[in-house]
Each structure stands twice: as C-alpha cells, then as structure tokens.
Amino acid sequence: MADGEKEGGGMTMKEQAIVDRILKKAPYAEGNVRRERRIEFKVPMERIRDFLTLLKENGFELMLQITPVDWPKDEEIELIYQIWSITHGVHTMVRTRIPRDLEKAKIPTIKDIYPAAETYERDAHDFFGIYFEGNWKMEMPWILDDTEQDVYPLRKDFDMLQYVKKKYKILDRFDENKDNYVI
C-alpha cells in the first residue's frame, strides 16, 4: 500500500480499492498490491474455496494457471492460483501453503468454481504429488509415463541424476560432481 503510493502516485487506486473490497468480505485473507494490475492475497488452505468463490463473484473470471512451488526447508508447498479479471483488467495471485509430505499434501479442488483448473490440478498432481480432493480425474494418466507415475520429478528433493542413471543404464557417462562429463 505504502510503496504503491510512493511509486504509483495514485496509479494503483483501482487495485487498492479491489483489494480493500475483497478483504472486507474475506477477513481471513491478507492482501496487498504489487504494482498496477498486479495484486496478491495470502489465504489459509482450508478457506481457499470460499475465497476463490468470492473472487469469482467479484469479477475475476479467468483462471490462468496454478503454480506449485516447493519449499523443502519449511516443509511446505506453495500453490499460486493466478486469476485474471477481465472486467477490472487486474491479475491476482492467490497464495496458499500446504504441507509437502505426500500423505498430508491434500487440498480441495476448485474444478467446480473454475473448470479450467482441472488441467492444472492434474499437472500439479503429476509433478508434485499434490492431491486435489474432489477432482475425479486425479487418478487418470496425464503427462508422465507409467514409470514416472509416483516419483514426482519436480520436487526439489528428487535426485534427477541417480534416477537418470538407474533408468537409462548409463552409470559411467559422467562423474558424480558434474564438473566434467564425458559426451
């Protein structure tokens, strides 16, 4: 807010108004303006459905994508729902954090709110092992092949090199610390 005033010089009035309006309706969330046409919210994972429903009612029509970010240190995966509002011309990012170990990495689906979310949820499930409860296509094969079915290769703790060696039987092609490798 403050820096918004500083640089924008009132350029971000519209965004600020939207944020305030949303926050009034959703006290559990915290939000701020990044710059003009960019706003972001932080929402606890159990309220995510309510919040996105609220956004949809307030003119945020278009689901752009869901970006999972893996934070191994603090044992969490951050989900960023990117939603574009055609009416306001504002791009919002709704951040929420869920535990990262596989049993607990669960979050309710938003397929019924934003149908486009189905694809991104399956994507996140394939690569990060996040389970979206209520999306009946979770089990359906998506991008990855059967062999990669539950290795979740985009998690930070996934040892790519070991996996590649094991999978493709190329043990002697490069040494452990990848400073010089033989091709």
Add this chain to the structure above:
Amino acid sequence: MINELMIIIFTPLIAGVIAWLLDIKGLREGISVIGAAIPLAYLIQAYHTLASQSSIQYSVVISGFKFEFLLYQISWIFAMIAGVVGFAAILGMVSTAKDSYEWLFALMSLTGVYGVFLADDLVSFFIFWEIMTFASFMMVLKYNKKASLKYFLLSVAGAYSMLLAIGMLYAKVGALDFTTIQQVLYQDAMRGVLGTNTLFSRNEILLIFGLFLVAFGVKAGTFPLHVWAPDAYSETNQSYTAMFSGVLSKAGVYGMLVIYILLGTRLVYQFGRIGAAPKFGYVIAFLGGITIIVGGLLAALQEDIRKLFAYSSISQIGYILVGIGVGSALSIEAAIYHAISHALFKGLFFLIVATIVLRTGKTEFKDMGGLAEKMPITFAMAFVAILSLAGIPPLVGFASKWLIFEAVIHENMPILGGMIFFGSAIGFVYLIRFTYAVWFGQRPTELDDTKDAPVPLAIAMGILALLNVVFGIAPGLVAGELNKIFGKEIIQGTIWELNLGFGRYNGLFITVWLVIGIVIAGIIYFLGAKVRRVPVTDTYQAGNPVTMEYNLTIRRNYFLPLKETLAFWLRISFDRLYQDIGKWVEDLAETLRHYIYNGNVQAYAWYLAIILIILALWGV
C-alpha cells in the same frame, strides 16, 4: 378340369393352410416349400404354352360375378418374379420362420400376389389385392403392432381409393373385365378426337387416375406415401421381407402398368404429352425421381440394417416408376427389366440380412463388424448383391439401370436424367456404409463364435445370386422376353448384347475384358514379394498401439457430414405429418362416434346403400 391358373394361384394358400393345421416341425416346412415350388413349375411349363398361343385364359362364375384370369406375357414375367423370389424367400423362411402362423400368411400373400398378376377383371384384381395386403399385414402385426397399424391405415386408404375408382369405372362402363374397359375407354378417346362429347369428363378421368395412383403408389412405396415401408419391411421376418419388398412392391408397379393398359389412350388424349412422354406418365416419373433421391438419402443415414435396405428398396422402386412414367416402349421394357433385377438383388439382400439377424441376433450397425471372416459364404453373396445394386457391370443391376438411363435420356428428359444419376451415386454410398459397418473392421468380442448361413438360406441366396450374374452377363435372355410384350424387336442384339441403335451394351465383352484386366493385375501382384497376414489391430493409428477391447471402427453416424449438409431438408418429415393428421382424425372420430357410428348394423347398411346410390347417380 381344374385349370392350371387356379393351381398356380391357390396351391400356396392350400399348402399354407395344411402347414398351419398340421403344425408339425419339419413337415410344415416341406409342405410349404412344395406349395411354393409347384406354381413355379407350372409357370415354367406355361412358357412353352405361351410360345404357341398368345395367352392362357380361365374364367369362373361365382354368384353372378364373373372372375376372369389371363396369363399373357407381362403377367407371366411378373408371375415369374413372384415365383422365383417367392420360392427363395420360402426356402429362407425354413431357417428363420418360428411357427406355422408365419407359414400360413406368407403363403397366403404369395397367393394374393399371384392372383393380382393373373387377374383379368377388376373384381378379382381387387379381391386378391386385399388378400395380399391382409396377409402381409398379419405378418407385420406379429412382430410390431405400431408398424403394422401404419401399414394397415395407408393400405386401407389405398384400397378405398381403388374401390372408388373401380366403382366410377363400373358406373360408366358397366363392365369390369379389362378388355371391355380398355375398348370402351379407347372408343371414348376416339370420340374425343372426333369432337363428340366424351363418356368421361376431364375431371372424372383425372380423379380415376389420381385414385389409382394413390392405390398403387401406397403399395409400391412411392413418395410421399412411402412412410409405411421402412417400418413394415424391417419389423417382420426378414426372409419374408425378401418377398415383401421383392414381390409385393412389384404389385404396385404392375398396377401402374394396369393404368397404362386401361386408361392409357384416354389419358393421353385428355392431357397430351410432354415431348415424347405422356403428361400423366410424367407425374409418375417425377414421383419416381423424388422417390429415388429421398429413399436413397434416408437409406444412407439409417443406423439399422433392415431400415437401410427398406429405404434402399423404396429408392430402387423409384427407378422402375421413372421407367414406367416415361412411357416409351423402351422405357417400359427397361422398367420391367429393373423390376426383375430389383426383385433379384433386393431379395438376395434381405436374405443376407435374415442370415445376419439369425446368426448374430443384432440389427444395429453399432453392434456389428468384422463378420467377413466368420461368414464367408454370406459375404460372397453380399458381394454379388452389392455389385449388382450399385450397378457394376457385368451384373444384372447395371444392365437394367443402363436401359433406364438410355431410355430416359433418349426421350430428352434432362432433369429426370440428373435424378437417376444422383440415385446411382447414392446407391454406392449406402452400400459401402453397410459393407464397412457389418463385414469389415474390428469384431466385437461377442460375435466371435458366429456361424455361417444355414443350408436352406444358403441355397436360396445361391439361386438369387446365380440369377444376378447370369442375367447380367447374358442380358439378351431377359430382353427377348421383354420384346415379346410389344411383339417387336425394341431391344435388338444377341443373347449377350443389348443394342438400342443409339447405344450398345455387351455383357460378355465386359466380362471377358474385366477378367483379362484382373489377370494382368494379378500377374503384377504375384510378381511382387510374398505377403504376410497381419491382424486387424496391426494398423497405423499415429503410432498408438491398438487393442481389440476398444473398437475404433466408425459405426455410428457414419455419414454425419451428409446429415449436416442436408440438415434443412431432414427437418421435413411426412411421417410426422401423417401422425398429426391421424391424431386430428382421432379427435374427429370421437365426436362422430356418438352420433353416426353408433354400432347399429342397420345404420351401416343404410350408409352403404346411400353411397351406392350416390355412385349410381353420378354414373347416370
């Protein structure tokens, strides 16, 4: 001495009754087949009689009414159609008929159709017509009530209009036998030419013509009276449909010819000609042309084998009507030729359908597929039938179609020519759809233990397929008989060749050169490396592996683009129109019943009397 015509007509009925009464499995089949075979034998024997004398006549007087029967060239040809195809159909029914009920009515309808073809006066014509209709109606009724009712209502409409026309003719002419009526009307035409006032006024003759047209159009399945045919043809014993579509529809065609024989000169005098064709014939021809197109397009869009062939036989009848309508001697010969070939290949087709339905128990395209390996004999028969219907030389379908093309175009009728060209293409279209969905592609697993055709059906199909080939390679056989109708060489040429002066077709040369071409191609083929047999799952589908569990053959909505192209026209349905009219009539009937149709027999007698009086007054 009991006359052979009587034997020809009544043997099937008697056999049917016996079979029905005995109802012993095995025996009834035998009796029925014999009952169908005897008339055929007599007809073949009658061929020699006809060679010596022009016709065989027989007349019997029952309670004042004089029933006359006459076997001459046209009726002999039609009776032969009935004989051959009827025999094949009865043979097929040996495998498919369930109980003696079907035997009774199948054979009864055969009797009816023989009677129609041999009758020489309007009373017996009408009576046998009704026997035929009733029997076929009973056959349909056993399988599907709604379809049979639709068939029944339209037939009744046809019957009433025919009765009315007969009444009007009788009121004026005072006789019912064909010869007298023909002469009277001929003199009437002459009278008109001389300028004295005629017996029939313009409107009366038009009305009679219209009524006959409705009566025969219903039976032949002419557009827009065709709506009964798809349901009736499909909702009965398919072996019987071979006769139903192959023979009974020909009764309508024969009726059209009867119009020519009885009213021809009079109508031509009254309404004149367009170019070479009589105007009234032009009406028939155009109805025929529309029937071709409508029937064909609808056939291409069906999802049920039986319906597809029902519509296709409607479409083929259209050709015959075009030929008859054009009205030159050549075109009528062509029409009769096509009536023969249509009876042959369509009878064959319905026997094939009967086999498929019998062996798989399925009728929809979506449940079929890959049957060619399981039923090779039936597939071979289907191959012949397909080539014949699609009009591929050297098969009978092409010879007759070719004659119709030449006849129509020679009479300078461009629009009709375009219509029949379109019809020949649509033939390809729905046949390939049938071929693809039933015989080729991945086979559903539940069809894996399908057996081939039973022996009687195989024999029946064999007879028809053989005739398909023979009459195609040697079209002169048929043409010779057709020439006898007019007593002069309208189609010259040898036994192998049809020569019209402006066009020639030689079945033998085509066969020979086709064989030569195939031999050349075969040599090239066998010079190449050996072939390896691969399963149907080993096909290129963007590199995706295929399994039999998920069927990739396109079965449902095969001609979707066609449907989209024709979306506008498909919204028009005469079936729905008739149904609405039917509802309206029902409501009307409700009100009427309380006042007029009060179930009092005497009242009905009165109505009848009044109607007769009205007719009589009209006549005076």
Add this chain to the structure above:
Amino acid sequence: MIEIALKAVLILLYATFVGFMFMGIIRIVTARIHRRVGPPIYQPILDTIKLLSKKSNITHGLIYDFGIIYALGATILALMFIPLGSISILRAYGDLILITFLLEIPMLGIMFAAMSSGNPWAGLGSQRALLTLLAIQVPLGFAIVALAEFYGTFSTYQIVMAQQTAGWSITYLPLLLAAVAYDLVLQAMFGKEPFDIMIAPGEISLGPMVEFGGKHMGILQIQHAIALFAETLFFSNIFLGGAVVTAFASPILNTLASLGILLIKQIAVLLIAIFIGAIFPRFTIDQAARFYWKWPTIIAATGAILAAL
C-alpha cells in the same frame, strides 16, 4: 485375334507410360509453381519400381488383395472402351453411361480394400470419397445428359466422328456449359485440391491409402496412372473433338498423328487441373458438396436443358 491382343498390349503400355509421364508433369509443374526444381519427370516410375520391389508386404485378408487387383483390372477395362484415335478395341461399345460407370468402379475396389484393413482413417477416407462421389455425380450426370441429348447418341465414337465434321463440342453453348461443369468434376476425379478431401495428407494421413504399402501401393500407382490417362482421354474425346487424322497415306502415320493431337489435348486438360489444384486450399466435405450441388449443377443443368430444347 492376334491383332486385337497386340493392339490391347500397345494401348496398355502407351496408356501406362503416358499416365506416368502425366503424374511426373503434375509434380514438376506444381514444383515450378512453388518455385522449386522438382523431381525428374520419370520420378513416378521410380516410385512404382521401388514400391513393387519392397521385400516385405502385408495383407489384411483376401478382400484387401482382391480389391486392389480389381481396381486395376476395372481401370484397364474402362481404358479399352474409350476411343483412342483409330486403334481402340471396344470403341463400338464405348457407351457414355458405361464409361462413366467404369471410371467410378476402381474407387469401389479401393474402398473395399481400404475398409477391410479396419483402419479408422481408411473408413473416414472412404466416407469422404463417397460423399465426394455423391457430390460430383449430379453435375457429371447433367453433363453426360447434355452430350447424349445434343448428339442423340450415346456412343462415344459417334460423338467423336460427329465432331470431326461439325466442330468441337465446346463450340456449342450447351456443351460448353457441360464442359465447364465436367472440368470442375474432373478436379475431384483426379483427387486434386480443393477436392482432395478423400486423401487429406496430414489430416487423415492419406485416408483410404493409409494401410497400403509395398506392391499394393505400386499397383495403385499404376492404376492411378492409367486412370489419369483414361479420364483426360475421355474428356478430350467428348468435348475437345478427339482426334481422327486421315491426312496421311499410311495408317501408321495417321495413328501417330492422332495420338499426338490427343496427347496435346490431354495435357491441356491436365494443366488446367494442376493450376487450379496448385493455388487452392482444401474444402471440407460439406463445403465441397454444397459447392458441387450449387454452381456446377446449375451450369450443367442449364446446358442439359438447352441441349434438350
């Protein structure tokens, strides 16, 4: 007998060779229009030899083989009926309707073979091919009707002879209209753009042809060559006056001259098709049907009615 056999062999060889040359011309001209060098003119022959000399072939059953053989056989049959100068065998029986049917039969054989492979794309391709046939049949029919009614005969040879005295068909208005319609139809018969819907490469990967390889495809190449020859020959016979040269003394020279004249006319017909094909994209099937049922049909029907009057 010997003479007939000799003639047949000569006609067949000539037709096959010229047909292959036509295929080569098609590829070269298309390449030139794309500003490419293009293959040598004998490229189709090389392709065919290569395909026939494949070391392994597959089959999907009897129909799969027979359909191909039947297609080639029927094409040869059709070729024999079309008047080729003065050396055609069955030209006395070269009936318009008959030839029109015979030129369509090979497609039926190919359809049978393609469908028996059970490949869904083959099914789709056959469906499109059939709907194209349905679409072209109307203008084609009207064009044939116009010819038959104008000349009062169905015999192709008599039509050719009539043109020797009375001038080419296309010099008369009704037949000119018919010729225009027929030429548009020819575009689809050759399977060139914008009516190459049945073999849409990259869309349904050659449709009916998708499963053919090795010698099957080789036979189909020969069939295509002969069909190209036959169709162009038929067109130049009925509309462009054919060729019956009697100027020279020796029959050999006459035959050669008439063959030469026919060749020029055929190439002219072919080039039109190539030019149209090279500059147009592809229709969808229902667009093609609507197109054919509208303009060519109107043109051809007008021609037919004018001829009938």
Add this chain to the structure above:
Amino acid sequence: MVDWRLFEPLFEFARKRSLWIVSFCTGCGGIEMPPLMTSRYDLERFGMMPNPAPRMADLFLITGYVTPKTLKRIIITYELQPDPKYVMAHGSCPLNGGVYWDAYNAIKHIDKYIPVDVIIAGCMPRPEAVMDGINKIMEMIENGTADSWKRYKENYEWYKKNQDELFGEGWREREARRWIPWLMERKKGEE
C-alpha cells in the same frame, strides 16, 4: 517365380532415388523440415517426399529429442514400415541426450532401441547438414551398407530387451489399454 537378382541394381537405384519420408516430427528438428521441403533446399529434387502413412514410407527421420512416450510410438511406427527401411536421426539429442543429458524423461541412446543408419551431428543441424546426411544415406543405399532393417531383424532380442527394460514387459498391450477405463466411464465424472 522370376529371379529378380538381375534387376537388383535397378531396384537399388529406385530405392535411392525415391525415399519417402514418414513425417513423424518428434522434436525441434521438425521445424527444419519445411525449409528442406520448400523452395530453398528442394528435397523433391531427389525424389524425396513427406508421407503421412508409414506403410509406404522408406526413410524414418527422428528429428530431435525422444521421450519414452514418443519412443513407443516410434518403435511401433518403425515396425509398420515394409523392408527395406532406413532410419536417420537428427542432432545430438537422439545420439546421447544432448542438452537433456540429465533429463529424467529424454532418451539418451536412440540406437539402443531401434537401429539407426545415419546420425547428423549438431544442435540443431542446419538444413545443409541434413542434406549432407541424406546424400550419405543415398550412397549407403547404393553400396548396400544401409542395412539397419537387417540388423533389427538379426538382433531383435537385444533391441527388445532394451525396450522392455525401459518400458517394462508387455508395454504395447499396457499402452493400448491405458486409457480404456477412463474412456469407458467417461460419463461417470460429468454428472
């Protein structure tokens, strides 16, 4: 049968001069094809022609990196082609993984799974390089050294072992059935 060995040189010439490509553009090399086909470097001069259907194709171009999923399709498509058939791999990715040397989902050695006649170095090889490779394969066909299809027949067990190690036994049937449960109960979720 006729003894065709006499005509073998003619056949070899025909095979060399009419290579039909199965257009299976796997990777970034696919975009190098258009310039090759079109007016700049006109491949049709050599009688080469892109061809959608593998049944009638001779030359299989593997243009760019190959993932296991693609490799399954490549193997199936390759086995559909009639003999004699030739394979040409573009760039370093099929050769040794290239920039995807440590990617969990890119094949490192294509020639462990299907035989390759010519591999063109470069990332991505320019059209000139591809033309060079095509000349190479042409002369290999001429002197009979382009025999990958024979090698595939002879060492089929070895290739099959590698494929099965990568995909697991019976991968064809598994791949074919993969989607069936979901296709069958497609309606289920869409209430």
